[in-house]
Amino acid sequence: MSAALQLDDVAIRFGGVQAVGGVSFSVEEGDFVGLIGPNGAGKTTLIKIIAGLLRPDKGRVQLSGVEVTADGTAARVRQGLALTHQIVRPFREMTVLDNVTLGAGYRHTSSPFRALMHLDRRRESERAAEIIAQVGLAGTERKLAGSLPLGQMKRLEVARALAVEPRVILLDEPLAGLNHTEASKQVEAIAAVHARGITVVLVEHNLEEVMRICRRLIVLNNGLVIGDGEPREVMADPVVHEAYIGGGMASHAEA
Amino acid sequence: MSAYEISIISIIGINVILAVSLNMISGFCGQISIGHGAFFGTGAYAAALTMVGTGSVPLAILAALVTGSLLGLAVGFASLRVRTDFLAVTTIGVNFLFVGFVRKQAWLGGEMGISGIPATGFGPVGNMTMILLFAAATIALSLYISRSWMGFAFRAVGEDEGTAATLGINAGAYKLAAFGIGTALAGLAGCLYTFFTQFIAADAFDFIFSVMLMAMVVIGGIGSTWGVAVAAVGLTLLPEAIRFVNDYRLLVFGGLLVLVIRLAPSGLAGLVQKAFLAVRRS
Ligand SMILES: Nc1ncnc2c1ncn2[C@@H]1O[C@H](COP(=O)(O)OP(=O)(O)OP(=O)(O)O)[C@@H](O)[C@H]1O
Numbered sequence: 001m002s003a004a005l006q007l008d009d010v011a012i013r014f015g016g017v018q019a020v021g022g023v024s025f026s027v028e029e030g031d032f033v034g035l036i037g038p039n040g041a042g043k044t045t046l047i048k049i050i051a052g053l054l055r056p057d058k059g060r061v062q063l064s065g066v067e068v069t070a071d072g073t074a075a076r077v078r079q080g081l082a083l084t085h086q087i088v089r090p091f092r093e094m095t096v097l098d099n100v101t102l103g104a105g106y107r108h109t110s111s112p113f114r115a116l117m118h119l120d121r122r123r124e125s126e127r128a129a130e131i132i133a134q135v136g137l138a139g140t141e142r143k144l145a146g147s148l149p150l151g152q153m154k155r156l157e158v159a160r161a162l163a164v165e166p167r168v169i170l171l172d173e174p175l176a177g178l179n180h181t182e183a184s185k186q187v188e189a190i191a192a193v194h195a196r197g198i199t200v201v202l203v204e205h206n207l208e209e210v211m212r213i214c215r216r217l218i219v220l221n222n223g224l225v226i227g228d229g230e231p232r233e234v235m236a237d238p239v240v241h242e243a244y245i246g247g248g249m250a251s252h253a254e255a
Numbered sequence: 256m257s258a259y260e261i262s263i264i265s266i267i268g269i270n271v272i273l274a275v276s277l278n279m280i281s282g283f284c285g286q287i288s289i290g291h292g293a294f295f296g297t298g299a300y301a302a303a304l305t306m307v308g309t310g311s312v313p314l315a316i317l318a319a320l321v322t323g324s325l326l327g328l329a330v331g332f333a334s335l336r337v338r339t340d341f342l343a344v345t346t347i348g349v350n351f352l353f354v355g356f357v358r359k360q361a362w363l364g365g366e367m368g369i370s371g372i373p374a375t376g377f378g379p380v381g382n383m384t385m386i387l388l389f390a391a392a393t394i395a396l397s398l399y400i401s402r403s404w405m406g407f408a409f410r411a412v413g414e415d416e417g418t419a420a421t422l423g424i425n426a427g428a429y430k431l432a433a434f435g436i437g438t439a440l441a442g443l444a445g446c447l448y449t450f451f452t453q454f455i456a457a458d459a460f461d462f463i464f465s466v467m468l469m470a471m472v473v474i475g476g477i478g479s480t481w482g483v484a485v486a487a488v489g490l491t492l493l494p495e496a497i498r499f500v501n502d503y504r505l506l507v508f509g510g511l512l513v514l515v516i517r518l519a520p521s522g523l524a525g526l527v528q529k530a531f532l533a534v535r536r537s
Pocket residue numbers: 014015017018019037038039040041042043044045046086
């Protein structure tokens with residue numbers, strides 16, 4: 001059986017910065033992987049490469065054994081990938097319900113012609129309402145997405161990602177900017193996603209939560225993997241420790 | 256009905272098709288096109304040549320639909336490569352190129368245009384009726400699209416292509432679809448115009464006319480089929496009713512456009528909706 005996600009020697013350079021410098025790893029179906037590292041380590045860049053938002057200079061990306069390196073984001077989503085952005089990007093002028101319904105109807109929107117042939121939205125908006133409730137946003141359905149506070153927008157990102165029924169979900173700092181209560185609700189929602197058998201790759205600075213929920217950690221520093229394995233062992237590694245102290249994350253690392 | 260009334264109603268019908276079809280591209284899908292006149296003209300010339308060559312009404316309609324959308328798809332491909340604000344400039348360029356090109360082509364009648372185009376044989380009332388039927392069909396299609404998943408995806412692409420992609424929506428395909436459908440209908444409008452006047456010249460399809468069409472979309476309410484259709488009727492009648500407006504068309508329509516964008520960005524449709532909500536509340 002092929003891995004849910006596989007990277008082979010992926011690299012990208014921005015001008016003088018080697019943001020990702022030859023990264024390879026594979027993620028098994030159903031795993032829960034934390035992708036961590038200090039600021040500027042290349043986490044978001046790597047997530048964007050996996051999602052097809054950035055083209056790598058070299059290397060290959062495979063989803064469930066299918067090479068997608070040359071595909072755009074939409075095509076990868078149709079291969080079972082979903083992502084949330086570090087900087088939230090909902091459709092601000094649409095209601096919360098519409099934001100999620102549009103994802104839930106991904107089968108209808110695979111081509112413009114197909115989309116033209118379908119009118120009914122009831123099933124999709126019912127499913128969207130369920131997902132909205134799952135992430136704890138029940139009651140906000142009719143609000144404009146742009147009017148939500150950040151904490152709720154972050155959850156909307158997760159709801160939108162879930163709507164396309166992914167097999168692999170990439171979460172880029174879903175907890176950033178949330179207060180303690182909001183964060184623990186969001187973690188619950190993410191754990192529930194994983195419990196449904198979805199493979200999760202989580203980028204997060206909140207190491208306390210990461211250590212609690214991830215089954216495997218991959219540590220990036222300066223665009224390279226410097227640690228990979230069982231969370232406690234990885235965090236005990238002096239090399240990883242050093243990188244975090246260098247990145248000013250020592251206090252979190254102790255947690 | 257007087258000949259004058261028949262001609263006004265025919266022009267209104269044609270302008271409704273043009274404004275509603277432009278709204279599909281710019282209103283539904285967010286792709287700013289200020290060169291709709293070029294696709295209108297392409298359809299008109301294609302229909303004129305077909306009528307002169309064959310005298311067949313169905314063939315003329317088909318030729319106009321196909322040539323309008325072919326040029327539209329070409330511009331649509333360009334829109335995949337450029338940012339939205341640059342697309343506005345590109346489409347203006349296409350409009351000027353179209354007029355400049357046609358004026359220099361002997362086979363398109365050059366400056367003199369094409370005259371003596373064979374009649375459809377339906378008579379003025381018959382032509383008018385056909386125009387109104389096509390206008391009604393265009394409105395119906397527009398309403399249908401806006402309710403379908405295509406309209407839903409158009410809105411997504413218009414608002415944020417990147418976010419649309421994360422929901423599996425291929426923005427490029429939808430932009431091409433919007434251009435293809437909208438410009439095919441512009442071509443159809445051109446064909447109906449040819450049937451109506453039996454004489455065409457490049458001036459009728461110039462940039463000023465495209466600005467007037469954009470004014471109809473913005474004043475009617477970007478994205479609202481009914482608002483845009485009503486604005487098309489109103490803005491077609493305005494120069495007829497007020498001599499001054501006719502003499503200073505660009506000034507008046509340009510001014511209205513700016514005023515609406517500044518004061519009521521959601522146009523007539525937005526104002527009606529507000530009034531409706533206010534009445535319901537009281
Ligand atoms: N579009 C870009 N152009 C130029 N440099 C970039 C671009 N995107 C990222 N970088 C650089 O690449 C490096 C990696 O950035 P990236 O955003 O991937 O880090 P990160 O690990 O997500 O950091 P953070 O934890 O702060 O989100 C940084 O040095 C950053 O400045």
